[in-house]
Amino acid sequence: MAKDFSTMEDSNRSSNPDIHQVIAASRRRFLQGGAALSLATVLAPLAGCASLGAAQPKLGFKGIPVGMGDKLVVPEGYVATSLAPWGEAVGIPGNMPAFKTDGSNTADEQAVQMGMHHDGLAFFALEGSRRGLLAINHEYTDDGLLHVGGFRNMNLEKVRKSQNAHGLSVIEVELKNQQWQMVRPSRYARRLPMSAPFSVGGPAAGHPLMRTAADPEGRTVLGTLNNCASSKTPWGTYLSGEENFAFYFGGADKPTPDQSRWGARKDGLYAWEKHDARFDLKQNPNEYHRFGWVVELDPMDPTSTPIKRTALGRAAHEGAWVGVTKDGRAVVYSGEDARFEYIYKFVSRDKIAPAGKGLTQAQANKELLDHGTLYVARFDADGRGQWLPLVHGQGPLTAANGFADQGEVVIKARQASDLLGGTKMDRPEWLTIDPDSGWVYCTLTNNSQRGEPGKPGVDAANPRVNNVMGQIIRWKDEGDFDGRRFEWNLMVLAGDPANERAEAKGNINGDIYACPDGIAFDQRGVLWIQTDTHATQMYKGELARVGNNQMLACDPVTGETRRFLTGPTNCEVTGVDLTPDGTTMFISIQHPGETPTDRSDPADPAKFSNWPDYTPGGRPRSSTVAIRKKDGGVIGT
Ligand code: FEO
Ligand code: CA
Ligand code: CA
Ligand code: CA
Secondary structure: OOOEOOOOOOOOOOOOOOHHHHHHHHHHHHHHHHHHHHHHHHHOOOOOOOOOOOOOOOOOOOOOOOOOOOOOEOOOOEEEEEEOOOOOEOOEOOEOOOOOOOOOOOHHHHOOEOOOOEEEEEEEEEEOOOEEEEEEEEOOOOHHHHOOOOOOOOOHHHHHHHHHOOEEEEEEEEEEOOEEEEOOOOOOOEEEOOOOEEEEEOOOOOOHHHOOOOOOOOOEEEOOOOEEEEEEOOOOOEEEEEOOHHHHOEOOOOOOHHHHHOOOOOOOOOOHHHOOHHHEOOOOHHHHHHOOOEEEEOOOOOOOOOEEEHHHOOOOEOOOEEEEOOOOEEEEEEEEOOEEEOEEEEEEEEEOOOOEOOEOHHHHOOOHHHOEEEEEEEEOOOOEEEEEEOOOOOOOOOHHHOOOOHHHHHHOHHHHHHHHOOOOEEOEEEEEEOOOOOOEEEEEOOEOOOOOOOOOOOOOOOOOOOEOOOEEEEEEEOOOOOOOEEEEEEEEEOOOOOOOOHHHOOOOEEOOOOOEEEEEEOOOOOEEEEEOOOOOOOOOHHHHHHOOOEEEEEOOOOOEEEEEEEOOOOOEEEEEEEOOOOOEEEEEEEOOOOOOOOOOOOOOOOOOOOOOOOOOOOOOOOEEEEEEEOOOOOOOO
């Protein structure tokens, strides 16, 4: 099953450097550069990823060229291995059906197999960096590949299979003979598809707008949808964002103003509403309010019920990322990946509790994210910004304006943010917090509608019309993570600096890319950037020169950017986490071979890709990939 995508020979694995030495040396260098970084941001807020200091190089690998063709490429001296592709049994004892490459696995089988379209992931160590759990999001399905006969003649069984290919997976993995593999069966193995109960926490729990015929209490939702990015909390849980949930609902021939504001459709993208009344907005309007939340899962406790954290606001959440204030409270940053939507932060009321009294730290913080204050970001043209509170009764957020209580404020967070004047962004995707400097980085993947007639024009934070390339913005809250004001700048405008077209011209210092999406700091302070040029635009026009979607490493001090990985045809590169010692990086390859319509022709499913198996006539499979250095060293050195 596991494949080696490198043509390089294995070499000496014995010279495994001590990560603590590497990190200590790197931090010293970074802190020297950090002072220069802050100064430069004030003086040159639009300087891009430019030279900000004389630090030692962080990037020790040889960059690779732009990617073409149906293969995954990593630098010399590295090996990448597919692990846990779509359809592999997750390892539930006594229930491990084999994957069938013709799409003939049943809906029930799919419910215990890896879902489709792997996205965010996180590694939870069980035994140092040798054995652990991977929690993985399955964002959506390509029904052309999922079923025999594809998307044609959808029926209830196909809808159930699609629902069962969504959600979250928890798998146990271990490093054996320098190769990562799934541990099956495992007592930790879990699938959380659309039938899995999630409880509701925070101000929308039990709210009238959350109640349905099937759940009159409004406190238990079956399933999670369109889970995109993810992160690990300092207390050991997994956060996952419910992104563009609106696509799953249909029946809105005459949408209410509220439904319209959330993009309600007459016909859902997946035809679920035609076979499952739950997703028909006419029959079950409140079901719509039960998605668009950040969900929290404790992967270490296989009996735990995940929770939808409504205090963090309803949005097309890409994901959520936690910083910690000096006095120990959690601050959760989140954006919504939709054109002209917002960036949020939540500051917890309580401090993060330690483990004790028989509880793990995850269990001790079971209600931490249910109480606190939610804010929306406003980026001002002078390089400063403000967090505007979404608090019922404050400012315009009153009953007279349609907000009966805090529950309604969080359920209608978009409308509340409209009234407060939050900045309408170019599709905020992943965020990451620089552990050394406290700067928060956010990818704004693109927004081709910026500047169109009837749409918002440019502003300082979103400075390009027809923005097909995207940018990375960063900010630093005043005083501490709970600061109400911040300074900000654009780290980089994506796109080739040699581009003739002004709106597509970037200011990248090094290897070029477009449409930044995944982003994460590693333990050494390297900023990893992953890209998601959509299949409808890939290889066309200005985007042709960046090739297949890819992953790059950036030294945020010097701005140097180097290409580390290119993915197979029409895939997206996403999801990133490392083992604690930094010697393994896990990523996701999502939707290899995706067609512009997301509806591949079932007669020839391998027309565009059949990564990673390369089985003649076989279907391409999204998969987790483990990346190692052949000498066992720290990734990126
Ligand atoms: Fe699912 Fe925002 O990419
Ligand atoms: Ca994404
Ligand atoms: Ca995508
Ligand atoms: Ca994306």
